[in-house]
Amino acid sequence: MKTNSLASRGGWMKKRHIDRFFLTACLIPAIILITIVVLIPVLQAVQISLMDYKFISKQAPAWNNFGNYKTLFRSGDFTVYLKNTSIYIFFAVSISFGLALFLSLLLNSKIKGRNVMRGMIFMSWTIPSVVNALLWTWLFQPQYGVLNYIFNTFGWLANENQTWVQHPQLAMVTIIIAAVWAQTPYMMVMLLAGLQSVSSELVEAAKIDGAGRFNILRYVQIPSIRPVIDTAVLISVMTNSQMYTVIYNMTQGGPMNKTTTFSIAAYQEAFTGYNLGLGAATGVVWLIIIGLIVFLYKTYSERKISGYL
Amino acid sequence: MAALMVFVIACGGGDNTGKSNTGNPPASSGGSASGTASPSKEPEQVTLKFMNWGSVEAATKPGYEAMVAAFEKKYPHIKIENVGVPFNQMLDQILVQHSAGSSPDVMILHGTWTSAMNAAGALQPLDELIPADVQSDFYPNLIGNLKYDDELVGLPWTPAPSTLYYNKELLKQAGITELPTSFKEVREMAKQIAALGKTDTGNTIYGFGLSSQRLFNSGFYFIPYIWEQGGDLTNEAGEVTLDTPEVVKAFEATKQLFTDKVTPVGADIKELRNLFAQGQLGFYVDIDAYGILLDLSPKKTAFANDFGMMRLPDDNAFYLEYVLGMSSQTKHQEEAALFLEFMSGAEAMTAYNNNGGNRTPARESSAAIDYYQKPENAHMQFYIEAIQNARPLPVRNPGFVKAMEEVAEAIQRVGINNEEPAKVVKELQAKVNAIYTQ
Numbered sequence: 001m002k003t004n005s006l007a008s009r010g011g012w013m014k015k016r017h018i019d020r021f022f023l024t025a026c027l028i029p030a031i032i033l034i035t036i037v038v039l040i041p042v043l044q045a046v047q048i049s050l051m052d053y054k055f056i057s058k059q060a061p062a063w064n065n066f067g068n069y070k071t072l073f074r075s076g077d078f079t080v081y082l083k084n085t086s087i088y089i090f091f092a093v094s095i096s097f098g099l100a101l102f103l104s105l106l107l108n109s110k111i112k113g114r115n116v117m118r119g120m121i122f123m124s125w126t127i128p129s130v131v132n133a134l135l136w137t138w139l140f141q142p143q144y145g146v147l148n149y150i151f152n153t154f155g156w157l158a159n160e161n162q163t164w165v166q167h168p169q170l171a172m173v174t175i176i177i178a179a180v181w182a183q184t185p186y187m188m189v190m191l192l193a194g195l196q197s198v199s200s201e202l203v204e205a206a207k208i209d210g211a212g213r214f215n216i217l218r219y220v221q222i223p224s225i226r227p228v229i230d231t232a233v234l235i236s237v238m239t240n241s242q243m244y245t246v247i248y249n250m251t252q253g254g255p256m257n258k259t260t261t262f263s264i265a266a267y268q269e270a271f272t273g274y275n276l277g278l279g280a281a282t283g284v285v286w287l288i289i290i291g292l293i294v295f296l297y298k299t300y301s302e303r304k305i306s307g308y309l
Numbered sequence: 310m311a312a313l314m315v316f317v318i319a320c321g322g323g324d325n326t327g328k329s330n331t332g333n334p335p336a337s338s339g340g341s342a343s344g345t346a347s348p349s350k351e352p353e354q355v356t357l358k359f360m361n362w363g364s365v366e367a368a369t370k371p372g373y374e375a376m377v378a379a380f381e382k383k384y385p386h387i388k389i390e391n392v393g394v395p396f397n398q399m400l401d402q403i404l405v406q407h408s409a410g411s412s413p414d415v416m417i418l419h420g421t422w423t424s425a426m427n428a429a430g431a432l433q434p435l436d437e438l439i440p441a442d443v444q445s446d447f448y449p450n451l452i453g454n455l456k457y458d459d460e461l462v463g464l465p466w467t468p469a470p471s472t473l474y475y476n477k478e479l480l481k482q483a484g485i486t487e488l489p490t491s492f493k494e495v496r497e498m499a500k501q502i503a504a505l506g507k508t509d510t511g512n513t514i515y516g517f518g519l520s521s522q523r524l525f526n527s528g529f530y531f532i533p534y535i536w537e538q539g540g541d542l543t544n545e546a547g548e549v550t551l552d553t554p555e556v557v558k559a560f561e562a563t564k565q566l567f568t569d570k571v572t573p574v575g576a577d578i579k580e581l582r583n584l585f586a587q588g589q590l591g592f593y594v595d596i597d598a599y600g601i602l603l604d605l606s607p608k609k610t611a612f613a614n615d616f617g618m619m620r621l622p623d624d625n626a627f628y629l630e631y632v633l634g635m636s637s638q639t640k641h642q643e644e645a646a647l648f649l650e651f652m653s654g655a656e657a658m659t660a661y662n663n664n665g666g667n668r669t670p671a672r673e674s675s676a677a678i679d680y681y682q683k684p685e686n687a688h689m690q691f692y693i694e695a696i697q698n699a700r701p702l703p704v705r706n707p708g709f710v711k712a713m714e715e716v717a718e719a720i721q722r723v724g725i726n727n728e729e730p731a732k733v734v735k736e737l738q739a740k741v742n743a744i745y746t747q
Binding site: 054055056057058141142143144160161163165166167168251252253254255256257271272273274275 | 400401404408425428429430512513521522523524525573574575576580583584589707708710711714717718721722725726744747
């Protein structure tokens with residue numbers, strides 16, 4: 001027996017090592033790729049952010065004693081970028097989530113033509129960002145745009161050539177609309193997949209107990225798909241924090257910096273101001289902020305999920 | 310962004326910046342400066358990388374291909390690798406490639422980029438590479454502006470004068486019988502035109518088109534209005550001179566255009582062209598847009614009867630040129646010089662214009678080609694004459710492009726956000742000064 005026990009333990013240990021080796025071997029390519037494509041560029045960007053590095057200077061880049069960070073924080077632009085980025089992310093993510101949840105609930109129910117509707121709703125996600133930006137720029141065009149034409153037909157506009165994309169108060173709204181239109185389908189698909197995995201027995205049990213649709217949604221479905229919601233929201237936050245194409249092609253960060261987010265500011269400092277160091281510093285600061293947000297969100301949501309379990 | 314920065318650092322050449330020295334003496338590869346190989350030696354096969362945006366735009370692609378083909382036919386030992394990059398990415402790409410030590414041999418630049426490229430040490434001086442008789446063939450006001458520290462850093466190419474376009478029909482409807490002689494008169498006439506209200510199809514009529522999107526070209530289109538008032542972006546010493554009563558007046562006049570609803574709000578130059586081509590705009594300033602306007606108009610070539618062109622009042626016109634540049638990193642200076650000389654010459658301009666180019670020459674000898682003498686191209690004679698009397702934009706400082714974005718923002722603050730011009734101008738002075746002195 002002892003001999004058999006020793007042999008079985010030895011066999012189990014060998015198998016464990018093999019499994020561990022196999023897992024490591026599977027992970028190594030991904031780790032190498034992430035190191036080359038993500039980690040090294042980020043470290044290089046941090047290095048550049050600490051240097052006086054300008055395209056239009058013949059001087060070699062040199063350490064500038066955090067000069068780029070001092071410039072960023074002292075100029076007052078940092079608070080503008082933070083405010084614009086926060087507003088954009090908050091509304092783009094929350095509106096996308098609300099719409100996506102509504103659509104996913106709708107498509108999860110037994111309605112006619114839901115497969116066709118799924119396909120049609122998902123089409124906007126397949127359109128390239130640049131095309132999306134140009135499309136919405138033309139829809140919002142003051143003289144020829146379809147939206148002004150429709151609004152004028154109903155007599156809703158005091159100024160029939162209402163500006164949208166170039167209006168200081170409305171420019172951010174137009175960008176959020178363009179972003180929500182493009183991103184909602186992806187979030188919808190994730191939430192729909194989650195809803196479809198909710199046990200029908202739970203829903204039936206809730207119905208038997210007299211729960212209405214809203215209570216079933218609130219106390220059964222949403223808690224069941226909480227991990228999916230967290231992932232979808234996190235992806236949306238990270239996607240929108242990097243948003244450059246839509247904003248640059250619609251407003252170029254204007255008018256009057258009303259839509260200049262960190263990503264736009266970083267590009268402008270580097271390639272319009274030719275100051276690669278300051279552009280990198282802007283990007284690094286934003287990286288730290290978004291990293292903190294993601295960390296805090298994950299910590300909070302993991303505690304919440306473990307509270308459900 | 311991070312990956313782009315890695316490319317800049319990682320692909321550097323011998324030194325840690327990847328930048329090479331400027332002002333390398335002309336390489337000697339045998340033959341005279343005009344590139345004719347000595348009879349006893351077969352010229353070496355060379356490939357030049359030519360970067361430009363014209364090759365990716367449908368309207369200009371045939372013209373660029375025709376020029377390259379004509380050059381390769383004339384110089385069979387030189388092959389051109391034609392690299393098209395979208396205009397919006399062109400400057401970024403060149404600067405990044407220069408930093409990485411892999412700059413194209415020859416390139417076409419926008420005239421507003423030359424100072425930045427020169428400051429980066431990216432351009433090879435051409436004084437000893439381009440023959441003196443070729444240099445003197447360029448219009449003097451064009452080539453003079455491409456000298457930095459007495460070194461010629463590029464050749465002017467297809468310059469265009471800023472021109473005042475006017476809609477004859479709208480002027481007639483507004484009862485205007487004489488053309489304006491000053492911008493003040495333009496603004497007064499524009500008010501009369503805007504009072505017409507709407508076109509027959511119910512679209513709003515605007516009196517004057519001012520580019521007011523946050524783009525650098527909105528900034529430089531505004532420069533003549535500063536000149537009109539007697540002001541300027543900088544003085545002769547290069548110091549920023551925006552905080553002056555003259556510039557405040559320019560912004561006050563601009564603000565009035567928005568207050569009176571004479572100009573469309575937030576339009577860029579492309580939208581202004583569209584509005585003008587649709588017959589909704591009385592006056593606007595553009596460069597050589599004749600062919601573009603005919604293409605945009607529903608009337609096509611018949612629209613040529615509906616509008617006219619005139620020089621900007623008080624000779625406050627600027628010219629905008631493209632620049633033929635040679636990289637300071639090229640290993641084929643003589644061949645590259647041959648290409649630059651060819652591109653500005655009569656053969657290339659003939660090939661370009663016969664394939665849809667429709668651009669003006671920078672050299673006197675090129676102005677004599679048949680294309681410009683045809684009756685249907687009479688508008689080109691107007692442009693050629695106007696170029697010779699136009700002023701260069703104040704592009705000498707590398708921060709010019711960013712400064713023009715700030716000017717565009719100032720226009721928005723005054724016109725769209727209704728801020729006080731004096732306050733805006735003061736802040737603009739500080740911003741542009743910070744850009745110019747960094």
